[in-house]
Amino acid sequence: MTVMPLTETQLEHELWDLRVAAPASVGFGALVATGLADRYAPIETPLGRAFVAWNGRGVSWVGQAPDEATFESRFRAEVGREVARTEALPERLARAISRRLAGDRRVRIPLDLRGHTPFEVMVWMKALEIPRGEVRPYGWIAAEIGRPKAVRAVGTALAHNPVPLVVPCHRVVRSDGLIGQYSMGGPDAKRRVLGAEGLDTGALEADAAAGRRYTGSDTTHIVCHPTCRDARRVTDRHRVTFPSLAAAAQAGYRPCKHCRPVSLAA
Amino acid sequence: MDTDEALARHLAKDLEAGFPGLVEAHQDRLYTIALRLLGDRRDAEEVAQDALVRAFRAMQGYDRDRITALRLRPWLASIAINLARNRRRRLDDRQPPSQLEPMLDAGFDPATDGRAGPDRQADLRETQRELAAGLLRLTPAVRAAIVLRHVDGLSVAETAEALGRPEGTIKAQVHRGLRELRSVLEAAGPTAGPRQHETRAGRFVPALEAIR
Numbered sequence: 001m002t003v004m005p006l007t008e009t010q011l012e013h014e015l016w017d018l019r020v021a022a023p024a025s026v027g028f029g030a031l032v033a034t035g036l037a038d039r040y041a042p043i044e045t046p047l048g049r050a051f052v053a054w055n056g057r058g059v060s061w062v063g064q065a066p067d068e069a070t071f072e073s074r075f076r077a078e079v080g081r082e083v084a085r086t087e088a089l090p091e092r093l094a095r096a097i098s099r100r101l102a103g104d105r106r107v108r109i110p111l112d113l114r115g116h117t118p119f120e121v122m123v124w125m126k127a128l129e130i131p132r133g134e135v136r137p138y139g140w141i142a143a144e145i146g147r148p149k150a151v152r153a154v155g156t157a158l159a160h161n162p163v164p165l166v167v168p169c170h171r172v173v174r175s176d177g178l179i180g181q182y183s184m185g186g187p188d189a190k191r192r193v194l195g196a197e198g199l200d201t202g203a204l205e206a207d208a209a210a211g212r213r214y215t216g217s218d219t220t221h222i223v224c225h226p227t228c229r230d231a232r233r234v235t236d237r238h239r240v241t242f243p244s245l246a247a248a249a250q251a252g253y254r255p256c257k258h259c260r261p262v263s264l265a266a
Numbered sequence: 267m268d269t270d271e272a273l274a275r276h277l278a279k280d281l282e283a284g285f286p287g288l289v290e291a292h293q294d295r296l297y298t299i300a301l302r303l304l305g306d307r308r309d310a311e312e313v314a315q316d317a318l319v320r321a322f323r324a325m326q327g328y329d330r331d332r333i334t335a336l337r338l339r340p341w342l343a344s345i346a347i348n349l350a351r352n353r354r355r356r357l358d359d360r361q362p363p364s365q366l367e368p369m370l371d372a373g374f375d376p377a378t379d380g381r382a383g384p385d386r387q388a389d390l391r392e393t394q395r396e397l398a399a400g401l402l403r404l405t406p407a408v409r410a411a412i413v414l415r416h417v418d419g420l421s422v423a424e425t426a427e428a429l430g431r432p433e434g435t436i437k438a439q440v441h442r443g444l445r446e447l448r449s450v451l452e453a454a455g456p457t458a459g460p461r462q463h464e465t466r467a468g469r470f471v472p473a474l475e476a477i478r
Contacts, residue, residue, distance in 0.1 A: 006448050014397050015416040015447075022297030026311055027289040030318035036285060056319075 028084060032056060035112060037082040040071065041089045043097060045165055046196035047189055052166075053083055054093060058110030062163045064184055078162075079115075100166060103132030103197070109166055116162070119147075123157040130171040133197040134227040135204070136259070137175040143262040151175065159183050170194060177208015199227060212241035214261060216253045223248040228259035270338045278333035281325055289318055292338065295418050296346045302413045303350040304357075305402045313353060317346040339420060340428040347410055347428060354406065393451070400450035404443055411436050412443035 031037035033056040040053035040061070051071045053061040061079060065071035068085055075083045088094065099107045105128065113121050122145045130136050138158070142151045158169040164184045170193045174180040179201060182190035191201045207213075207226060215231040216223040218238050223245065224231035242248040245255070245263040255261050273291060276284035296317050301310035321342055325333050401409055414425040415436065422440075426433040 006451055008444060008448075011444055011448055011451075012416050014393060015412065016419065018302055018394060018398060018401075018417045019294065019298045020301060022293040022314055023307075023311060026297055026314045027293040027318070029311075029315040030289055030293070030322070031286060033315070033319045034285065034322045036282060 028082075031082070035114070037084070038075070038079070039086045040075070040083055041086050043089065043094070045101065046193050047165075047184060050165070050184075052089060052093075052097065053079075054089070055081075055112055057112040057114070059093070059097075059163055059166055060112040062166055097166060105129075105131065111163060111166070113162070116160075117157075119150075119153065120157040120160060123154050124161055124163075124167045124169070127158065127161075127167055127169050127172055130168060131229065132168075132171075133194075133199045134225070134229065134259070135171050135173045135194065135199065136225060137177075137262075138172055138180075139175045140225070140260070140262050141172060144260070148262075155181075165193070173204075177205060177213060179205060207241070211243040214242040214245060214248055216240045216242060216248055216251075221253050222256050223253040223261060224256040225259045225261050228256055230256055230258055274334050274336050274338055277325060277336075278330040281322070281333070285322055288321070288338070292342050293318065295339075296342060299343060299346050299413055299418055300350050302398065302401055302417050303347070303406075303409060304354060305398070309350075309353055309357070313346055313349045316349050317342060320345050320349070337424070337427065339418075340424040343414055343418060343420065343424075343428040344430070347414075351406065396451055396454045397447065400447045400454075403450065404446060408439045408443040408446070411439035412447070415440050416444075 028037060032039055035055045035057040038053040038055045038060055040051050042049050043052050044050075047064065050062055050064045051068075052059060053075055061075055063071060063074065065074060072083055072085075075081075089097070093109070096107050096109045100109055113124070123141055126141050126144050138154045139148070139151050141154045141158075142148050145154075147153070154172075158172055159181060161167050161169040161183060164170065164182075170182055170184075170190045172180070179187045179190050179194075181187065182193075184190075184193075194201050204226065212226070214223050215226045215228075215234065216239070217231075217234040218240050222230070223242060226241075240251075242251070242253070245261055248255075269291065273284065273287055276287060278284075293314060297310055297314040300313035300317075301307065304310055304313065324345075325336075328336075401412065404412065410429055411425060411431075414420045414428055415422065420428065422433050422436050425440075426436045429436065431439075
């Protein structure tokens with residue numbers, strides 16, 4: 001049996017036929033890594049199951065949806081990028097988010113906030129400074145970012161927070177002490193998240209309704225937002241409450257340097 | 267080539283809007299290049315994806331003129347080649363280069379799947395398996411030249427550009443590679459399972475028909 005030599009042309013044809021199609025993960029993975037598409041996976045939250053979307057630039061979206069298809073169509077409509085379900089979050093990201101939800105504000109979570117205004121981003125970054133289990137009024141954020149008159153715009157920006165829970169917009173409440181709106185399911189959901197953080201929202205709202213908007217200590221003569229950790233350390237015997245900062249100032253109290261209370265009239 | 271020029275102009279005008287088109291147009295060839303250089307699907311996936319990402323990041327730092335002037339085919343190939351070379355070095359550090367067979371089995375995925383009937387497909391599989399194995403036995407420099415020139419289909423000039431070698435060197439390396447592959451196939455020929463009574467040429471005719 002003779003073996004016929006293979007011609008150069010035949011060999012070239014055979015080599016040409018070694019081309020193969022790339023698995024879908026190659027192209028999509030490149031788009032995700034460059035921030036032109038996103039992946040998403042479910043996480044457990046105090047509000048039940050939610051979905052987290054992310055790409056190579058950071059976490060881009062957190063939201064609840066009855067099912068995957070609804071989440072995907074909302075994401076595409078709002079963000080304008082392709083999104084694909086994966087089994088689970090990358091381990092590091094999952095760990096960072098659960099630590100953040102547990103109250104560790106030092107853990108760094110990269111966020112992809114492209115497409116949002118500098119004002120919105122400023123509002124969200126300020127909300128990140130509010131410790132777990134504490135709340136601040138919208139007017140506090142407005143004052144802290146140097147836009148004291150932009151209280152309504154702050155509320156609007158918080159309502160548009162694309163990464164609720166990761167950026168704790170639930171820790172910002174109405175200036176009259178009512179719990180206020182919440183993008184992840186309204187005031188009741190907001191109470192549930194704050195309750196899971198150890199805050200007694202019923203007592204907070206009752207105090208606000210009764211005009212007890214600020215808490216002071218008659219030993220230090222410092223006045224705080226009622227949920228400030230300093231205010232909560234004051235014993236009942238030494239706790240005094242004020243309806244306004246002006247009333248506190250008149251009584252000789254200075255604002256706390258940690259929670260920096262602002263006048264609600266501002 | 268013309269479509270690549272249009273693509274480069276699109277990328278120069280709006281990198282983010284143009285990039286999905288680049289991915290669509292080049293992902294298969296970058297994956298093929300990586301697979302034929304490395305012989306392992308998972309490595310090839312990572313190299314191809316990484317090559318696309320690096321291309322994007324490089325273009326982020328280029329001005330419009332530089333992007334417009336890019337010859338995407340050789341440029342992207344050179345990125346994939348370099349990544350594959352680095353990965354190969356790491357693999358060689360980890361394990362002796364004697365484990366060709368398992369790598370091959372994992373990497374084999376003929377483009378002709380589904381295009382031919384079962385008999386012909388078996389022939390194609392066998393030939394291409396041998397060819398893919400033969401590629402991995404070539405020296406890295408010769409293998410890269412053959413893969414770019416004859417699997418990816420770049421011109422000699424483009425292959426030379428992608429590999430940063432003179433055209434004369436590429437021609438010599440391609441020539442040497444084809445000669446070595448032919449002898450590999452001829453040596454493997456008579457062992458090809460139930461069809462070993464057929465001649466080598468007889469096994470190639472259906473393969474060629476399937477191509478046309």
